[in-house]
Amino acid sequence: MPGGRLTHRDRRDIGAGLAEGLGYAEIARRIGRPTSTISREVARNGGPGGYRADHAHLATRRRARRREAIPHRDPATPPDAYGRDPDAVRDFAEQLAALMVRTGVPRMAARVLARLITDDSGSLTAADLVQRLRVSPASVSLAVRYLEGLEVIRRVREPGHRRRRYVIDDDVWLRAWMTSAQQHAMWAETAQRGVDVLDPATPAGARLAHMSQFFATLSDDMSGGSGTVEDALTVLAALRHAGTSLPVAQVATALGWPPDRVTEALSRAGPDRLTPAQLGALQGRA
Numbered sequence: 001m002p003g004g005r006l007t008h009r010d011r012r013d014i015g016a017g018l019a020e021g022l023g024y025a026e027i028a029r030r031i032g033r034p035t036s037t038i039s040r041e042v043a044r045n046g047g048p049g050g051y052r053a054d055h056a057h058l059a060t061r062r063r064a065r066r067r068e069a070i071p072h073r074d075p076a077t078p079p080d081a082y083g084r085d086p087d088a089v090r091d092f093a094e095q096l097a098a099l100m101v102r103t104g105v106p107r108m109a110a111r112v113l114a115r116l117i118t119d120d121s122g123s124l125t126a127a128d129l130v131q132r133l134r135v136s137p138a139s140v141s142l143a144v145r146y147l148e149g150l151e152v153i154r155r156v157r158e159p160g161h162r163r164r165r166y167v168i169d170d171d172v173w174l175r176a177w178m179t180s181a182q183q184h185a186m187w188a189e190t191a192q193r194g195v196d197v198l199d200p201a202t203p204a205g206a207r208l209a210h211m212s213q214f215f216a217t218l219s220d221d222m223s224g225g226s227g228t229v230e231d232a233l234t235v236l237a238a239l240r241h242a243g244t245s246l247p248v249a250q251v252a253t254a255l256g257w258p259p260d261r262v263t264e265a266l267s268r269a270g271p272d273r274l275t276p277a278q279l280g281a282l283q284g285r286a
Contacts, residue, residue, distance in 0.1 A: 006033070006041060008057045014038060015053040040091050046107075047098030082120075090132075093118045108135065108143040116153060116168040123156075123167040151175065181222035188215035231265035 006014075010031050017027035024042070028035040042048055045056035080086055093114040100110035111133055116124060124132075129140045144166055147153045152172055155164045169175075191212035198205035238251055248266070252259040 006037070006060070008053070011041070011053040011056050014041060015051055015056075018042070018048050018051055039095070043091060043095040043098050047095075047102055049102050050098070089118055106143070106146060108133075108139050109146045112140060112143040112166075113147055113152060113168070116166065122169070123165045125163055125165050127163075129166070151179065177222060181219050184215045184219035184222065188212045188219060191215065231261065235262055235265040 010033070013031045014027055017030060022030075024038040025035045028038045041056065042051050045051055045059055080089075094111070096117065097107070097110040097114040100113065101107050105113070112129055115129060115132055116122060126137060126140050126144070129135075130137050133140070144153065144155070147166075148155070153166050153168050155166050157164050189212075191208045194208040195205050195212060198208060200206055200209050234255065235251060238255060239246060246254075248259050248262050251257075252262045255262065
């Protein structure tokens, strides 16, 4: 029945549908269930790439046994202070965690990080995480240690308490981006040392030279090196200071850059960044 619990056969049909590359809506039509039921089922059990019918069925039975051991809440969960459905927020957190797992993040670490991201405060205690994820304190501790090692979260002590909170900062993604850029630079430097050892004229040396160039370019692009938005801002600052349009060659001479670098920077600030209305307004004033 559409309103009943998923059966083992339903889950096998879901697994088969995912293997065929079907969308949630098509799978839902096949087994006569709401699409939201399929999306929640898959998100809670490894995501589209990790869903296994037998594992999902066993996991559901284990969750049911744990729920029997705690008081049941009112199935009609009231909205939170912002009028949001807490069940929908929780389901989204699990979908976000499933995406992280597909990119290589350990499952428990992904679930902890997803809960921190989707919590308005951006911080939770270990007890909060144990209660919301319904896992052991040891599981939370291992996940937190992993995330701290990546410098994605940090722990702070609550004033007047021994209790600690785990916090995710709003600039975490910028810091992660810059850390990644630094790691790419290390790859480039190490590969270049390999070129010097193996000789660039050899197949292995040439391979390492390509590797070094690739990671060096990636690091430059990510950290704001030449050929990025920083160059475009520098050229625009030069033109603003001059107070008039200048030939590329004159700008390049003033900045001490090759003309190609100025041309590349200007292409990043081309008219395609403006809307038709903005272009029209500017042309009308010319």
